[in-house]
Amino acid sequence: MATVSEVGELLIQKQQTITSAESLTAGLFASTLAEVSGISAALKGAFVTYSPEMKEALIGVPHILIQRHGVVSAQVAEAMARGAKYQTKADWAVSFTGVAGPDELEGQPAGTVFIAIIDDHDEVHIAQGHFAGNRQVVRQQSVQQALDELTNLLSKN
Known part of the structure; x- marks a missing residue:
């Protein structure tokens, strides 16, 4: 298991920046990353876009995408990461959307999560948990x- 220090140190070493767009995590990723000493050199900012309206207004997730796929989807996770990256001009962006529970949402069971990472070459990496x-x-x-x-992606680049 990777540590937050590893991620922070890799970003700082590589002189690269990161941003996040968070729904179900509600800022937990950015808050966790902020525990790393010196992270201000890498963490450009973060968006907490809990509601569909804020996903649209703050980071430009298209309304039609939410209508077609629902907020708990790989498509919306990617759009969230793209929007955050565009808004902050960060090298890397990570987004989180899903169902923390206890109830299901949009037919997705509690515990379903989509994470999108857009790397410094603009390649998209989607993980579903x-x-x-x-x-x-x-x-x-x-x-x-x-x-x-x-950690895996930063180590490769």
Whole structure:
């Protein structure tokens, strides 16, 4: 399991920046990343877009995309990451959308999560998780999966 320090240090070493667009995690990723000393060199900012309206207004997720695929989808996760990256001009963007629970949403069971990462070459990486546990556990597991994915991707670039 990757640590937040690994991700932060890789970004700082590579002199690259990151942003996030968070729905179910409600800022937990950015808050976790902010624990790294010196992260201000890499963390450009973050968006908490919990409602569909804020996904549209703050980071430009097309309304039609939400209508067609629902907010809990790979398509919306990608649009969220693209919007955050565009707004901040960061090298990397990560987004989270899903169902923390306890109830399902849009026919998706609690624990379903989509994470999109757009790297410094504008390549899109989508991860889907199915996590068990209460709301906080699902949110924490989502952040951990993103840290694992980011460590892997940053190490390759």
